[in-house]
Amino acid sequence: MVNDSAILHAGPKDMAAQHFATAGYFAPGRDISMADHMLDVVIRSEGAEVSELVDLYTDSQVAAADRALMHDLASSSNSVSK
Secondary structure (H helix, E strand, C coil), X not given: CCCCCCCCCCCCHHHHHHXXXXXXXXXXXXXXXXXXXXXXXXXXXXXXXXXXXXXXXXXXXXXXXXXXXXXXXXXXXXXXXX
C-alpha cells in the first residue's frame, strides 16, 4: 500500500461532481453521497487513475483559488505577527 497523500478535490460538492466527471467518474445517484462516491473511486482505482484525479485538481480553477486564498492568509498572518 502506498503511503502518499494528495488532494483530489477541495471545494463545493457540485464542483467535486464536475471534477470527477471530467475524469470519467460520473456522479452517483441520490442514494450515495458525493464523499462516499469519491472514496469509492479512490479505493477501487489504480494508482495511475488516482494520479490523474490529483493532476486534474492541481490544474483546476478551484485549486488555483485555494492556493490564492492560502497565500493571502499567510500574507495577512505574517503582517499581523510583525
